[in-house]
């Protein structure tokens with residue numbers, strides 16, 4: 001593909017890129033997918049650390065676009081393990097014969113909009129030069145790893161790993177003294193598994209996280225039967241819900257109940273596992289008083305699960321409201337700290353000073369380690385986009401345009417960057433939702449938009465600055481009505497030094513967001529400017 005001319009260039013071969021390619025084919029458009037990995041899977045290609053599994057239930061975390069696919073594929077566990085998700089993705093790619101339009105081990109380095117031809121000129125690290133009418137950034141929300149700049153890192157004589165770049169070869173920690181830095185979802189999932197193998201595991205915790213039990217196990221045949229017979233209805237429920245899944249919706253404020261009634265509901269939801277707990281009441285994310293009840297309940301659970309009261313206190317999150325930092329879903333995480341071969345080190349009280357040849361030093365104390373696992377997260381939502389040199393009209397760079405924080409229209413499009421789409425981009429529900437529900441909604445919206453353009457012989461579609469500004473104000477206003485800004489999290493860019501502190505995902509909910517996007521499309525793409533070679537079509541304004 002040294003030089004190529006396609007209708008659509010799709011960056012990323014994860015769930016988004018795969019489905020985008022399928023939809024492009026159905027529109028009769030020529031399309032290519034490019035990915036830096038050696039194979040399909042996106043996030044699930046890279047995150048293959050011990051214990052890696054999806055914390056959204058398997059039946060929900062799968063494509064809904066094909067009835068046959070849903071009927072034919074059967075998951076084995078309540079929450080799918082990373083290898084099974086990769087098997088599923090590979091199955092989808094083979095089933096729909098998508099691989100022939102995919103190119104691997106190739107990184108897109110730049111994309112520039114040529115105002116003369118009204119096409120994107122895309123370059124790769126292999127020297128490809130591709131011209132495309134549409135450029136779809138299916139680059140993922142959690143694909144650029146964050147490795148903090150620890151002093152002395154290169155001096156370490158043992159092995160180092162990042163959970164988001166785990167090697168393909170088997171890693172054996174048997175007999176080793178392992179240190180893990182980070183207690184987000186990746187740390188919480190890998191800690192029990194590494195602890196079961198290593199001679200000793202030291203967990204270096206800066207901020208404790210709330211975690212709800214997964215109650216993981218083999219998939220319940222009744223659940224499979226329910227999904228196979230009622231999948232259309234259940235998917236519709238997910239699409240119109242707040243987080244893109246089929247949780248039971250509460251209509252009660254946590255403040256309206258007696259302590260006993262509230263705790264009974266918390267207990268019931270807790271017993272269901274996963275994110276059900278977060279949906280216990282209507283106001284957990286909007287009212288500090290309501291949230292405090294959830295905090296107290298979760299603290300009580302941690303104290304029940306951890307034998308040593310001092311360790312339990314250290315594991316109790318006290319600096320952020322419940323659910324405003326990515327909630328973890330665990331299997332035996334807290335119980336792992338009851339093991340003799342596991343210790344917890346508070347690196348908030350005594351920060352990591354440096355990595356040394358034989359381990360690391362924190363708070364003046366040296367910890368000898370044979371291996372260090374960095375479970376230190378990602379430059380979420382914008383990292384992968386800003387890693388590509390993207391230039392729109394007048395050569396304006398994404399980096400420059402987003403220097404104070406991302407600006408998008410619907411998290412889908414960016415003013416000044418015609419015919420470029422960001423799948424689950426900043427300003428869309430994305431990471432606050434079941435990603436597959438959100439991905440499907442975006443891909444279908446983009447495909448419909450491409451179909452609309454092709455049918456009318458339109459050359460470009462571009463978000464207007466007014467619509468973009470209005471959308472970003474709305475994204476911020478909705479977040480202002482919640483507790484999200486009370487936490488230092490990657491939802492607000494706090495994990496990356498210098499990253500603008502704004503809300504990155506749209507917190508207004510999947511169903512509400514879908515309605516907004518659908519209305520905009522039904523109104524002839526209100527807030528966008530659509531232009532044909534022959535004529536200029538004035539858009540209706542406003543979101």
Ligand code: NA7
Pocket residue numbers: 142148163181182183184185186187188204205206207326347352375376377378490495
């Ligand atoms: P997260 O959720 O960003 O967690 C990263 C963890 O690493 C978190 O506990 C951080 O502590 C910790 N961290 C980061 N830098 C440091 C330094 N310098 N010192 C000590 N500890 C540090 O990433 P995950 O990979 O676990 O999860 C990402 C998402 O993947 C997850 O939410 C799911 O959607 C799937 P902090 O909290 O910043 O104090």
